[in-house]
Each structure stands twice: as C-alpha cells, then as structure tokens.
Amino acid sequence: MQTIAQILAPLVLLLPGLGVVEVPRDAAFPLDPFQPQAAEQVSIQQRVTVRINPRPAPMPLDAMRFDSEVERDGPRFVERKIGKCLTMDSISGVQPIDNSRLLLFLRDRRMVTAKLEKGCQGREFYSGFIVARNSDAQICAGRDRLQSRSGMGCQVSGFRQVVQIND
Template identity: 55%
Template sequence: MATVYRPLDADQVRIEQTVTIRIGPRPAPVTLAPAFFESEMDSSGPRLVERKFGNCVPVAGIMGVQPAPGNRLLLIMRDQRLLTASLKKGCNSRDYYSGFLIARNQDGLICTGRDKLLARSGANCQVDGFRQLIQVGS
C-alpha cells in the first residue's frame, strides 16, 4: 500500500515587505567652503548661518544630498531650503557622496535617533540632528 504524504499544517505565516527609498546626490554639486559654516567671518559678504530645525524631515521633500564639512550632510529640499543633517559620532559624511538609502516609514519622515541612513559604500549611521541654513548678509 502506498504511503500518502500530506503537507504539514502551518500555524503561522509571516509575510514581510520592506520598501527602501534612495536619495541621490545633487546632479551639480554646490561647493560650500568651510567658511560658510563659521559664525565669525571677516568679510561682509553673504554667509550661511545654521538655525535650529525640528527633529524630523519629510523624505519626499528631499531633492538631493551632498557631503558637507565635518560629519554633516547637506540636504537640498524641493522647497528651495537647505538643511544640514548631523551624523552620529564616528560617522563620516564623505561616505555619502553617492547619496543614501533609507527604509520607508509609515509617517514618511526621517527622524533623529530613529532612522539610519545607509550609504551605498556600506556606512550605516543615525542622524543626530537637523539644522536649517539661512543666508545672512548681502
């Protein structure tokens, strides 16, 4: 008599889906000298000053990214604002020269202390804080 094999009953089935968003580098990089980020410049020309910003940034609002001096990334927003994202200690912004990947959240935001930015080079860092760059002077 032939033995009949029955498939085992599954008590639990888990289906997981992840969506990864890629933020690419800005096509024509803006060259920002470190002096743009210093609070005391000798010239009376225009300079950029960092101001406090919230803890989260909408992913859909980011048009491009490029490394900035120190451990910061320059985020170019679709609404023409410039933001800097400070990376956690031990992270190097130059690792993000070709943009970054981020797992999509339900709220669609990148938040400090929660989300990790994955560089295409393999670096994986959390954002420590966001600041907005505002031009002062003429």
C-alpha cells in the same frame, strides 16, 4: 569531443515525459507541476527603502561659508533650528559638507544640514543614502539610520536649516 554519455543524458531525461519509462508516483512528492502545492503557512513581508541621490550644491561648498569670523566675499550662511524630523518626500538630494554633516536639499528650495552621530564620516555619503520608510514617512533625529551606498550606517543626531544672511 563529447562522450556518448553526454550525448544520451538529455534523451534519458525526456523518457518519463514521453511515457516510455514509468515513474513511480509517491504521495509525499507529487511530480505533477500543475497540481497546486499545499502551503501550511504563508508569510508576506514588505520593506520599503527610499534612496536619496547625491546632488551638486547650487554653489561650491568652499564658497558657502557658514557664520565664521573670517571675512570673505560672497554670501554668508547660518544654521537655525528646524525641528527633529523631516519628511522623506521633501528631500531631493544630499551632499557631504564635512566629517560629521550632510547638506540636504529639499524640494521647496531650502537647505538643511543633518548632523551625524559620533564616529560617522560624512564623506561616506558621497553617493547618497538609503533609509527605511517608516509609517510616518519621516526621518527623525535619534530614531532613523541612514545607510550609505558604501555600507556605513549612521544615525542622525540633529537637523538645522541653512539660511543666507543679507549683510
């Protein structure tokens, strides 16, 4: 059951608005909500992050074998040099390959591996990653950090393009 104080408290708060009770106007703290507040300094900061979602591989990763000496049926892949930077807008998805590499799927249907710095686990990026957008809109090796959704931050140490070998 409610006490009388709980019932009357909302009514007491309405009294100054109705003009029943005079509220002292202090110059330091104006109570008029429609008066513009004086701002001495305004700082606007903008930070843009890009999220890369996980994407399933076009074929199972165990069937994708990188240039190895074990003979298996199916396509073989090798990694070739691609450069130190990738544009952020060209990446459409990501999937972890092993403990230190991520497989990036590009919009032009190419695949690129991103080697992570020592101590980073590729499996932490199972749900994608976010990266801060730079002025050049690129992810560069040795410069940018990928932030996994689980909280791990890793720097990319290199990119390699994945190319299928036709035997």
